[in-house]
Amino acid sequence: MKMHTVVEKAQLQRKDRNHSVEDAVLIGHGGYVAPIPFLWDDILISTSLQKNVLLKGPSGSGKTKLAESISEFYHQPMHSINCSVDLDAEALLGFKTLVQENGQTVIDFVEGPVIQAMRKGHILYIDEINMAKPETLPILHSVLDHRRMLTNPYTGEVLQAHEDFTVIAAINEGYIGTSPLNEALKNRFISFSIPYLKGDPLRDLFVREFPEASSPLIHTMLNLSEDYFIQVQNGLLSEEAASIRSLLDATELAQYIDPLRAIQYAIAEKLEDDSEKELVIELAKTWLK
């Protein structure tokens, strides 16, 4: 499909920039395979239009891989923040410190990820944004709306974001320990559901990831993945039983050890419920006979 001109223009502009060696290390490695044809293009159009993007999906659905692929696409360094209840303003913005300069002690400000990404026009990846305490993130409200600016509370400096500055956030909805995203924060994002891969796109990913694997093994794992999907829909398995991360891990191990044990370690053992563990193994046995 032809790339939209807004995306082409943004890509040319961003790719054309030079980055220091330190920053270039932060450019991601691509490889995300889209589960639905227009998803990748729609996300690129949103980021080209300076929209903040929220990726909503279960564990191992490729949210981080997608963000890295966007970083690669624009050849744009990406700073990551992992949210937790301990996340505070300093972890986002930075902190003051004392440094020696020509024999004198002076105060210096060490820039955190938000300030660096805004100033340098990089990508800011905010992972598990719903794990942060609700009172921490409002600091970012002015950064995330049309103002694209921030008054640094530690220095008093007013910072206007670089035109390439891009925000991508990820959430795993309903996960233990998460709080519902505050409305004003959620309102500042364009939201995309990121489902687990299946069907032809999953086959494409397998062919690429496991060029050495036997075709019966690939066939088995793809069929098994479909079975797990059906049982998730039937309510007999938790969603994570169909995680692409787990499926890829199981397939990789299965090239070296008994596939049933590989499935046990990579998929079954992660499920809470004993009946779910059993079902995962029973379904695997039907394909591995």
Ligand SMILES: Nc1ncnc2c1ncn2[C@@H]1O[C@H](COP(=O)(O)OP(=O)(O)OP(=O)(O)O)[C@@H](O)[C@H]1O
């Ligand atoms: N659609 C996809 N395209 C390419 N790789 C994928 C895809 N989905 C999952 N993967 C692979 O599965 C693994 C997990 O992906 P990733 O870490 O991006 O998941 P995630 O959604 O960020 O999970 P979590 O919520 O646990 O952080 C990676 O190895 C990734 O390459």
Ligand SMILES: [Mg+2]
């Ligand atoms: Mg992730």
